[in-house]
Amino acid sequence: MSRRRRKSLPAEPVRCVIERLSHDGRGIAHQNGKTQFVDGALPGETVMAKVVGSRSKFDELRTLEVLEPVAERVTPPCEFADLCGGCSLQHMAGDAQIAFKEKTLREHFAHFGGIEPEHWEPPMRSPDLGYRRKARLGVRFVPKRDSVLVGFREKRNSFLTDIDRCVVMDPRIGDRITDLRAMLYTLQAHDSIAQVEVACGDDAAALVFRNMEPLGSADYERLVAFGKAHDLHIYLQPKGPDTVHRIWPEQGEERLSYRLDDFDLTLKFHPMDFTQVNAGINHKMVALAVEWLDVQPGERVLDLFCGLGNFTLPLARRAGQVVGVEGDDAMVVRGRENARLNDLDNVSFHGANLQGDFTGESWAREGFDKILIDPPRSGAEEVCEYLTAFGARRIVYVSCNPATLARDAGVLVAKGYRLVRAGVMDMFPHTTHVESIALFERK
The missing domain is CATH 2.40.50.1070 (OB fold (Dihydrolipoamide Acetyltransferase, E2P))
Incomplete structure (x- = not known):
C-alpha cells in the first residue's frame, strides 16, 4: 500500500484581512472559498501570514507581519509570546481581551435558547502579570x-x-x-x-x-x-x-497554604491538589459568590464540586450549616482538614458521584436554602436536573467553560429559575480561557 503523500504548503506569505476572532483567539479571514485561522491577528487588521496547516475547508496560519494594525494591538510583555502556547492574546490590549471574553459568554448564552441575564456584572479584573500560581x-x-x-x-x-x-x-x-x-x-x-x-x-x-x-x-x-x-x-x-x-x-x-482574609481563613493544600490559578481573582470571586448567595444565619447551604473548601469554608462563616460534596475522595479529606484547621464545626464534607441522582444521600434529605456549584469544564448538566429537588431559593454557578455554563443555564431556566446576574472573571489574563459566574433565583 502506498503511503499518502503529505500536501505541500505554500512557501510564500499570504495576505489576510481579519474579520473577527474565533473563540480560541485566532483571527478569522476568508480567501478562495476557504476559512483562514490566523494566530497573532486581530479583527480589522491586514496581515501577512505563513500557512502552517491546511485542511479541505480551512487553513491555519501564523502572522509574520502586520500591515494595518488596529488600536487594540499592543507590544506583548513577553518576548516569547509569538511562539509560546502558554498565552495567546498578549498582542491584544487588556480591555480588548476582557471585552472579547464577555462577548464569548454572551454568544454562548444566546446560542443555548436565547438566554440573557437580567443584569451583566462588570468584568472582574486583577494584575495581568505574575499572577499564575x-x-x-x-x-x-x-x-x-x-x-x-x-x-x-x-x-x-x-x-x-x-x-x-x-x-x-x-x-x-x-x-x-x-x-x-x-x-x-x-x-x-x-x-x-x-x-x-x-x-x-x-x-x-x-x-x-x-x-x-x-x-x-x-x-x-x-x-x-x-x-x-x-x-x-x-x-x-x-x-x-x-x-x-x-x-x-x-x-x-x-x-x-493561602489566606482568605475577608473570612479569616487559612486553607492548606498539597502541590498536586486543584487550586485556583489566580489568587487575586480567587479572593474577589469567593467574596462575590458569598454576597450573591446572601447567606443568612441558620440557613443550610450546599457546595457541589467543593474541592478543598475554597467556597465551603467562607460560606460556613455566614451560614448555619454547610455541606460540601466532591467526587475526589482526596479533596474530601483535605476539606475536613481545613475545617478543623479553622475551628469550623458547622460544615461537613462528603464524597459522592455527581453524575447521577444523589438526592437520596443522607446529607441531602433535609434540603438546602442556597446552593453553590463550581464544576469542571464538562459542566454539570446531570446535576442541574436534580437541583430543583432541594428547593433552594438561590443558586450561584461558577464556571470555567462558557459553553457548558450556557447549556446548564438552559436546564435551570427550564426548571423554574431566573438567570438574574452573570459576568466574566479574568482568571487567566492573556489567554482565551473564560471564567464566569452566574446567579439564579427561583421564580
Missing part, C-alpha cells in the same frame, strides 16, 4: 543543542518553547526558568525528567519533578540544594500521582 512545565533534553529546555508547548505543536523566563507566572518560579534549566542540565538524569509541576501558596512555592527513572544520590542532592538556594519546596514523582513526595524541606507537613 499553578502550571505544568515541559522538560526536554535536546542532544543536538546539548541543552535542556523548560517551558510550555509551542502554539499548535508538541515542541517546547525555548524560554528563559515567564512573565505571567508567579515570579518565584517565572523569574527562575534559566536557573532551573541550568540545574536540570547538571543532573545525571537530565534526559529522564519529563515535566515539572508548579504550585505556589502565599508563603511558599513548590516544584514537583516527574522523574522517569530513579535518581542517584548526587542528583538528589542537587535538587535539594536548588530548593535551599531559591527557598522552594522540592518534590519527586517517580510513578503515578500517589508517589509524589517531598524531599525538601525535610520536616513539617507536605502542605502549602
